[in-house]
Amino acid sequence: MLLATRVVFVRAMRLSLRNPTWIVIGLTQPILYLALFGPLLRKMNQLPGFPPGSWWQVFVPGLLIQLGIFGALFVGFGLVAEYRAGVIEQMRVTPAPRMALLLGRVLRDVIVLVVQALVLTVAAVVFGMRAPIVGVVVAFVLVALLGAACASVSYAVALITKSEDVLAPLLNTVAVPVLLLSGILLPMSLAPGWLRTLSEINPFSHVVDGIRSLFRGDFGSADTMWGLIVGAIIVALGLIFGARTFQRESA
Amino acid sequence: MITARGLARTYRTRRGTVEAVRGVDLDVDAGEIVGFLGPNGAGKTTTLRMLSTLIAPTAGEATVAGCDLRTDPVGVRRHIGYVAQSGSTAPEATIGEELVDHALLYGISKSTATARGRELIDQLDLRGLWERQTKTLSGGQRRRLDVAMGLINGARLIFLDEPTTGLDPQARANLWEHVRRLRGDLGATVFLTTHYLDEADALCDRILVIDDGQIVATGTPEELKRRISGDLITLTVADPATAPAAAQVATGRSSGGDSASVETDASTVRFRVDNGARALPALLRDLTAAGVDLDGVEVRRPSLDDVFLTLTGRTLRDDIPA
Ligand SMILES: Nc1ncnc2c1ncn2[C@@H]1O[C@H](COP(=O)(O)OP(=O)(O)OP(=O)(O)O)[C@@H](O)[C@H]1O
Ligand SMILES: [Mg+2]
Numbered sequence: 001m002l003l004a005t006r007v008v009f010v011r012a013m014r015l016s017l018r019n020p021t022w023i024v025i026g027l028t029q030p031i032l033y034l035a036l037f038g039p040l041l042r043k044m045n046q047l048p049g050f051p052p053g054s055w056w057q058v059f060v061p062g063l064l065i066q067l068g069i070f071g072a073l074f075v076g077f078g079l080v081a082e083y084r085a086g087v088i089e090q091m092r093v094t095p096a097p098r099m100a101l102l103l104g105r106v107l108r109d110v111i112v113l114v115v116q117a118l119v120l121t122v123a124a125v126v127f128g129m130r131a132p133i134v135g136v137v138v139a140f141v142l143v144a145l146l147g148a149a150c151a152s153v154s155y156a157v158a159l160i161t162k163s164e165d166v167l168a169p170l171l172n173t174v175a176v177p178v179l180l181l182s183g184i185l186l187p188m189s190l191a192p193g194w195l196r197t198l199s200e201i202n203p204f205s206h207v208v209d210g211i212r213s214l215f216r217g218d219f220g221s222a223d224t225m226w227g228l229i230v231g232a233i234i235v236a237l238g239l240i241f242g243a244r245t246f247q248r249e250s251a
Numbered sequence: 252m253i254t255a256r257g258l259a260r261t262y263r264t265r266r267g268t269v270e271a272v273r274g275v276d277l278d279v280d281a282g283e284i285v286g287f288l289g290p291n292g293a294g295k296t297t298t299l300r301m302l303s304t305l306i307a308p309t310a311g312e313a314t315v316a317g318c319d320l321r322t323d324p325v326g327v328r329r330h331i332g333y334v335a336q337s338g339s340t341a342p343e344a345t346i347g348e349e350l351v352d353h354a355l356l357y358g359i360s361k362s363t364a365t366a367r368g369r370e371l372i373d374q375l376d377l378r379g380l381w382e383r384q385t386k387t388l389s390g391g392q393r394r395r396l397d398v399a400m401g402l403i404n405g406a407r408l409i410f411l412d413e414p415t416t417g418l419d420p421q422a423r424a425n426l427w428e429h430v431r432r433l434r435g436d437l438g439a440t441v442f443l444t445t446h447y448l449d450e451a452d453a454l455c456d457r458i459l460v461i462d463d464g465q466i467v468a469t470g471t472p473e474e475l476k477r478r479i480s481g482d483l484i485t486l487t488v489a490d491p492a493t494a495p496a497a498a499q500v501a502t503g504r505s506s507g508g509d510s511a512s513v514e515t516d517a518s519t520v521r522f523r524v525d526n527g528a529r530a531l532p533a534l535l536r537d538l539t540a541a542g543v544d545l546d547g548v549e550v551r552r553p554s555l556d557d558v559f560l561t562l563t564g565r566t567l568r569d570d571i572p573a
Contacts, residue, residue, distance in 0.1 A: 007355040015343050086338035090400060093303055094356040095328040 004096035008104025016108060026071045027116045030063045031123055037185070038127070044186070051187050051212065056129035061139065061211035062184035064117055065204065068143045071116065072150035073175050075109050076158030076167055083162055102246045106151045113147040114140060135214035142211060142231045146204075149238025156245035182208045206230040252408050252440040253279040253302060257311035259464075260297050271297040273464040274311065279442055281407075284434055286455035287444040288555070290563075294464040295444040296336050299410050302442075303333045316408045329357070334401030336412040336444075338393070342386035346372065346396055349385065350403050357404040364403065371399040374429060376422065390417045398426065402433070409433065411443035415450060427454050448555035458555070462563045472555065479553035479561055481506045482527030484534070486520040489544040494518055497543045504534055518546075527552070 016023060041055045051058055082088050091101050117140055121129075154171070161167055182204040183189075188196055199205040210227010218224060255277045262269040272294040279285050287295050300306045302315055304324040312319070318326030340349045347368060354364030372381060375395040385393060394417050401409060411430075415423045431454070433439040445451055451458050452472045460468040460475070468475060488497050498515045505512045505522040514521040524530040527550035538545065 003358070004356055007352055011344075011348070011352045014348070015341060018343050082341060085341055086335050086397075087341050089305060089335055090333075090339035090353065091356060092305060093328060093331070093333040094353070094404075095325050095358075096356040 001097045001100055004100035005104045005107065008091070008096075008101055009107045010104075012105050012108040013111070016112065023112055023116070026067065026112075027119055030067050030116070030120045033063055033066075033185075034060075034120070034123060034127065041186075047190065051189050054130070056124060056127070057131055057215040058187055058212055059185075060121065060124045060129055060131075061215050062182075062208060063120060064139065064143050064211065065146070065182065065208050066179060066184050067116055067120065068113060068147040069150050069179065069204065070175060071113055072109055072147040073154050073171050075105070075151045076154035076171070077164055079105070079155050079158040080162060080164050080167060083159070088159075098246045099243055102152060102155060102242055105155060106148050106242070109151040110144050110148050114144050117143055131215045132217040135217050135219065138219075139211040139214045142207065142214075142228065145235040146207060146231060149235040149242075152242025153238045156242040159245055178202060178204055181205060184208060187212075203230045203234055207234070252281045252283070253277060253313065253315050253442065255302065255311065255313035258298065258301055258308050258313055259310040260294075260301055260306065261309045270464055272301070272308075275461070275464075275466055277459060277466065277469075279440060281440050282434060282438050283457060284430065284441045284443070284455050286451035286458045287442065287461060288446075288448070288451050288458055288559070289444075289461035290446070293461045295461060296412055298461070299333075299412050299442070299444060303331055303410050304328055305333075330406055330408055332401045332404055332406035332409040334398050334409075334411045334414055336416075339397045339400045340385045340393070343384060345382050345384055346377065346388075346399075347381040349396070350399060353400050354403045359404065367403060367405065368399070371402055375399055376425060391419060391422055394418055395422065395426070398429075405437075406439070407437065408440045409442070411441065413444055413446070415445070415447065423450070430454060448559065452555055460559065460562055467562050468558070475555060475558045476553045479523075479557045481523040481525045482553065483521065483523055483551045483557075484527055484530070485547075485549040485551070486538070486545060487547040487549075488518050488520070489546045491518045493541075493543045494520060496541045497538060500534070500537045500541050500543070504530060504537070 038055075038059055041059050044050055044055060079088070088101075092098070121136060157170065158167055161170070181199045181202040183191070183199055188199045188205060191199065206223075206226045207230055208227075209223040210225075210231065213221045213223040213227070255275060258272060258275045259270070260272045262271055275294075275298055287298070289295050297306070301308045302313060302320070304320065304327050308320070312321065314320065315327045316330035318324075318330065320327060347365070350368035350371070351361060351364045354367065355361065359367075369381065372378060375398060377392060377395055377399070380388065380392065385396060388396065394414070398411070398414050401411065415426055418426060427450070430441055430443070434441060443455075455472065457469065457471055458475060459466050468478075484501075486497055486501065488494050494515055494517070497520045498510070498513050501513045501520050501522045502508070502510045504524060506525050507513075507523065512522060531548070531550065535545075535548070
């Protein structure tokens with residue numbers, strides 16, 4: 001299991017690095033947000049209802065989540081391409097555990113994500129952000145797990161649909177409302193009541209709040225607790241769904 | 252090596268269900284080279300994918316390499332090599348990477364995998380391409396890489412789905428030779444699908460003919476050919492006016508013995524005899540006596556094409572699935 005996971009991981013990583021366009025695009029977008037959208041927020045924290053902390057501590061966690069969800073949700077496209085080339089079948093005909101075929105790829109995505117998150121955070125520090133190290137590390141773990149969940153859901157859906165044409169609209173329909181309702185760009189504490197209620201239903205908004213309070217250093221706060229709990233639930237569900245699909249579709 | 256009973260697979264599509272394979276029974280012994288012959292859409296790939304655990308049968312059971320298909324799919328996977336009909340490698344990866352990674356997934360060590368991979372690449376005439384990205388290979392080279400992928404784990408039971416599609420005649424002959432060597436040197440069992448009757452004829456010990464999801468005939472190439480009575484003789488007469496005379500001589504000599512078994516058009520006469528080579532001298536003598544001048548004579552042994560036509564009412568070439 002571990003052995004096969006490593007083989008799949010090393011192979012996936014090697015191929016990603018050979019053609020790093022996507023990694024770079026995934027990286028430049030949050031940095032563009034940081035540089036071109038961030039300054040607009042600078043005055044926001046004088047608004048009533050803006051959460052405590054510097055605007056960096058509000059904004060950067062949102063970008064991290066965006067990176068995690070968006071980046072990872074779209075990895076399924078790569079799988080469709082691999083499927084079409086016959087790579088997936090050729091792997092499924094080996095005795096390698098089906099789980100390893102999924103985990104190796106997810107591991108690659110998580111590592112890419114963590115590196116992107118690191119670059120983003122370092123860039124934010126250069127721009128002037130200050131945040132407690134421990135909080136940032138815990139936030140990173142959370143983002144990585146969330147990325148793993150989204151990636152494995154994406155792979156599972158890709159394996160079921162086997163078509164970019166189905167995958168693209170499906171993912172967009174899910175990802176955009178989830179992003180908007182999680183208060184990633186502007187905190188939901190600014191939202192009118194109905195919108196805030198909607199966003200409370202969206203599990204990702206709790207994770208964003210959690211990461212924000214981690215960036216502020218409020219480790220014991222309710223937001224942090226809820227963020228971690230909801231994050232753990234999302235991760236568990238995502239991984240279970242991915243794993244089960246890989247088992248079943250490979251019967 | 253393979254025993255299957257009542258193997259069936261139904262696909263659900265938006266427009267209803269497709270019965271791709273409807274109850275296939277088959278037995279393949281260790282060390283046999285068995286050909287699975289049938290037109291497009293007959294169910295060859297579907298059967299192969301069931302036997303190699305890639306898709307679950309909707310009915311039936313099978314034992315492959317001593318392992319039960321349903322209860323021990325991992326055991327089956329451990330003992331088989333599989334060459335898919337349509338590609339197996341990532342365009343960005345190199346030949347070497349793909350071969351070694353594939354072997355690693357079988358738990359083969361890296362050094363063994365590399366040595367075996369390089370040897371296969373040499374044997375399949377891909378020498379010097381180890382470092383090449385697979386997207387830069389020609390179609391036939393990529394096909395041979397697919398074959399190498401299926402052989403890298405050194406399995407004793409090998410499934411090849413149309414292994415020679417897209418290969419030039421020399422590469423095809425080379426692959427046949429390789430398959431024979433696998434059986435000769437390693438005692439491997441080979442189960443391959445093909446559209447090419449000459450391939451099945453030249454390579455296989457035994458042939459299963461599948462049509463519309465069912466096996467319609469099995470036997471050695473010779474046995475199948477014997478189902479067609481005799482060799483086909485085609486006479487081309489120099490002067491169309493003498494065609495009736497030629498047909499009359501032919502009627503007396505044909506295995507059918509009546510005029511219905513002789514086909515005539517403007518200047519050709521076609522009929523079957525039990526043994527063409529032996530019938531020819533007397534036939535020519537009779538024709539000369541009847542004053543018929545010939546432009547040409549052709550004797551054709553019955554081919555699997557003829558067998559296929561007899562079994563299914565269609566030739567393999569112009570088959571269009573209904
Ligand atoms: N995934 C699928 N969904 C629906 N129908 C399918 C699917 N795969 C195959 N079929 C149908 O099942 C039948 C058998 O297909 P199969 O691929 O086994 O044929 P084949 O004998 O390998 O043909 P070919 O010589 O073209 O490779 C065909 O009618 C095909 O359209
Ligand atoms: Mg096929």
